Amino acid sequence: MSWWFLAAIHGTHPLVWHEFGLVDANEQRPPEAVQQRVWNQCQHQSWYFLPWHRGYLVSFERIARAAVVAAGGPTNWAVPYWDYSDATRPDSRVLPSVFADPTLPDGSPNPLNVERRYGDGRTPIVLDERMVSLRALADTEFAGGTADIPPGFGGPRTLFHHGTEGPSTFGTLETLPHNVLHTVLGGSAPGQDPDDWRNLGLMTMPITAALDPIFWLHHANIDRVWEVWRRENPDISEPGWLDGPADRSFVVPTPEGGEWIFTAREMLDTAALGYYYDSLPIEVPVEEIPPADEVPVPRDEGRRRIEERATARGRAAVDASGQPELVGASDIDIVVHGMTDTPVRVDGSRMRSFQRDAARRTAPAAPPRVFLKLEGIRGPSDAAVYYVYVDVPSDEDPEERPDRLAGTVSLFGVSEASDPDGAHLGSGISQVLEISDIVDAGALEADASALDVRFVPANDTVARAEFSVGRVSIYVLE
Template identity: 25%
Template sequence: MISQTYPITGIKEGLGPAPGQTPLRQEISAWSENPENVQQVNLFLLALRHFQDNDEIPFTAKLSYFQIAGIHGFPLKPWDENTESKVPDLQDGYCTHNSVLFPTWHRPYLMLFEQRIYEIMLEIIAKFPEQQRATLLKHANAWRFPYWDWAVEGAKVPAIVSDAKRTVLLPSGLTAEIDNPLLTFRTPEPMGKYGITRIHEDKTHEAVDAPYDKARATSRYPPVGYAEPHDLEAWVKGVQKDDIVADALAEAKWYKIDPTVHPGRTGIRDAVHRLLSDNYFSTYRGFATTAKGQSDPKAYLSLEFVHNNIHNWVGGGGEQGSPYGHGHMTEVPVAALDPIFWLHHCNVDRQFAIWQALNPNLWFDKPEDQLPDKEGNWSTPGGTVVTPKTPLAPFHKDKNGTVWNSDEVRYLKDLGYSYPELQPWLPKYFVGGVFKEELYI
């Protein structure tokens, strides 16, 4: 029995740059390269390193990086729930993919990650000399988790992620060169020791053999096999071939789209532009998820579809005949172990929020092909009934086990963060020259 559940509340502190505004989640390169943010960037790197360190927060602890990443997939265990009974449901982990719950489930998941980093920042600030603490606290309160905008022209893995080492200022006043905690998640023992297993075939039953159990770090574009000692070593130590990520993003070979059938297949920017175009989708489901038909561009394009392809282009090996193995980001059960997962999902959440602001009246709706049952519930094609009240397990709002639902994560203003594009100076928030908070999402 879980005596107290962990309340995911969002960060409640801090002021945004404009009146009535919560602090913004910012684009990671612009944020990290702005000299005004050196103290925030320093706190962030110190906190992320602490979060990932088994000696600081053991992987057996509910609030460790390892366990929080594990909610998404492996190890297939309940998290913050009292429930052996849940175990059989957890064949794929808790994450909801190919479901209308895809955008909303990942929202409290990201809030949890952001909140943990903030909590650790506060612990680290307490170790700094007293006279520095008030300033550091102000920086921590105004901080929100950054996003990686993989849709900009020339998108590549941000330098703050690709750098092997980063210099940080320690509470003692000394500087240190540390292994970059954004590059990869490292574990002292092979991850099999903590319950991460090998994957032999992917979900379409294509043979892949990815020794995630042997890895002691996450990889992007690892070798395709591991029979050769140097390939095994690459898997164990982790490789991050971020130049290849940039090439894959530029090439944008969308899966399942045959270019001879859809000669207009274009890049990521075009896809995102269509995602966010006025009236492109007539339903929330159409925008949100791959759980719909695949026959025309509007049917195959969705936030989830774009997101899936980014996962594969970042992890590597997802395309038929690829000379690379499946890096962590390519496989749902292990994707969240790679730190870049969080930066990617923050951008997915941002696109979701921008779309919501553009389409304020669209929300959960019945699928075109099914009618709601007597209670007004409808099913995903897989048969599970989902509604905007479906619990987004295992994310709790309070200590008493109350679980978040999609309706409750609909408006960012309740959640303690916003994005640069959603600032309240947009004219629509000012009616008769007065700022209308209720219109601001």
């Protein structure tokens, strides 16, 4: 039940933890059988991403609450969440001061302010609005489709998937804001080589992320966003998800020192797990509801706008179980180092047909969907965060063309996935971004034989991190 053991459940690495001065190499470790059963469990690039992290979060909260109560604190203590996507509050994208202040009010060191939380090198850490987008809420399918098209809100169908069990891609919520927040908060040491893991922040890598206390507030918010999505979409009903994974159990500690084995099915009712969110419709006994002046006003304006956009495009009527059609791809590996452009050859006749269909479309007919897939991303640094734009004219600043922003990508986990001796065998990771709105808006020329994809680094520090993309592809799903 120690801070270090709980963090190791998400991910650990003896060499990295020792190099960072987190643990002594001679310190006694749990028995190997315990490490194998409980440590290095975090589910990434998988449809288990959300339920596993919910169970992990509940385990941490219960253990921490027991410690708080034992110290004389409130019996209803709960993990806070950081709503960094709240557009109604100007300070929502600023790292909370309780994590940024170097000292506590009494002058003692602030344990919530960790040294290895670099951000982009500036103080305070401020997030760009492109890093906290909730575009994922427009997805209506939880699980990914064929060839990860679409990637699904919750991620692709997998067995137990620690992110190292073979190539896969991320669900839309995991892509943004989950992965991006990890990388931009952890960052890399200013002025140092971001391709060297010794210079990376704790949140930047899965093997150290849960050592930073901001991890828990970030994941409480990701869990809350999942609950927002569930209010508008049906729960997944596939037994393989509900009762899985079949190849390895999810197991976390209890405050009593025992083990709790859980499945995804048990993660669908937060009330049964002992908590609810104050910014969602409250479904608890009346006597437990705080006084009216203490109940926060729901902050769902961003969600409302996303719903309106998705409804207007008829997206909810699209069947994600169809076969995606490959209509374009790049020729060779693309090396990305700072702002980088790459052409992607497209089937002009297919794109013209798609655009004619879009022009003739009338509501409520569901339009085809178009996806940009970045396949086989490899590199040594998890610190890179890039904005991806489509067909921005060479003489225009992409910052001035938000209508052509395909999305924000983070390379969270890429170094381990690029290791030729690892479980991935160096296959890297993939990212899928939907560009239907860009195509719908007529951003692509009807007679184009290629479209331009531009990678724009989020800041000067990550621009020094080099990575490659095996192929950039365009898929259409009807």
